[in-house]
Amino acid sequence: xxGVTQTPKFQVLKTGQSMTLQCAQDMNxxxxxxxxxxxxxxxxxxxxxxxxxxxxxxxxxxxxNVSRLNKREFSLRLESAAPSQTSVYFCASSLNNYxxxxxxxxxxxxx
Amino acid sequence: AQSVSQHNHHVILSxxxxxxxxxxxxxxxxxxxxxxxxxxxxxxxxxxxxxxxxPLVKGIKGFExxxxxxxxxxxxxxxxxxxxxxxxxFCAVNAAAGNMLTFGGGTRLMVKP
Numbered sequence: 001x002x003g004v005t006q007t008p009k010f011q012v013l014k015t016g017q018s019m020t021l022q023c024a025q026d027m028n029x030x031x032x033x034x035x036x037x038x039x040x041x042x043x044x045x046x047x048x049x050x051x052x053x054x055x056x057x058x059x060x061x062x063x064x065n066v067s068r069l070n071k072r073e074f075s076l077r078l079e080s081a082a083p084s085q086t087s088v089y090f091c092a093s094s095l096n097n098y099x100x101x102x103x104x105x106x107x108x109x110x111x
Numbered sequence: 112a113q114s115v116s117q118h119n120h121h122v123i124l125s126x127x128x129x130x131x132x133x134x135x136x137x138x139x140x141x142x143x144x145x146x147x148x149x150x151x152x153x154x155x156x157x158x159x160x161x162x163x164x165x166p167l168v169k170g171i172k173g174f175e176x177x178x179x180x181x182x183x184x185x186x187x188x189x190x191x192x193x194x195x196x197x198x199x200x201f202c203a204v205n206a207a208a209g210n211m212l213t214f215g216g217g218t219r220l221m222v223k224p
Contacts, residue, residue, distance in 0.1 A: 033212070035214075040120065040216055040217070041216055042115075042117075042201055042214035042215050042216040042217045043155075043201065043203075043214040044214070045211055045212070045213070048211065058211065059213075090154065090155065092212075094212075098143075098162070099157065099160070100145070100157070100203075100212055102147075102154045102155045102156075103154060104153070104154045105154050
């Protein structure tokens, strides 16, 4: 039972490069989320998808795009990476807000 | 919009000491409340959650939290900490009718052996 799987686990990008973070869940959850974690700031919501086919901005969406490919998969794209996007990114999923399961995270460094 | 405040950013305790971590939230409606723990290098794991009913919630590893609605608080407690409790602790809240889980800034706990 994998839960929430994120890839890659680590990534180094140069400023201006693009990349996509992948997330998949196998729990048949309807909602999925992307958070970033920065020291002293907790986790901040970037984008979420309440159900398949819908996406909404969270607290810090600038510089990111998302795609809810199907019920299982929710990807996060950085079109032109900036050093301010250096962070640890977590994907999560939930079923009707009654419990959130987190992936193991992606540590991204933009140089 | 909802917000969550954790007043203690860093806490250092000796083993067997009692722990209380503060959490206050701002939101006028019905909320679901959570405490998550993140051990070094790992992802977030759920410690306990409150949806309704008894305001004293017991979670894993001997942790408990009390929801005090009048104070908009959900403080985490443990009577006797262990070195293995060294971790970062996050309080989180979402509106019962909403979709966004909002986190506090976290409290980094260090337990000295």
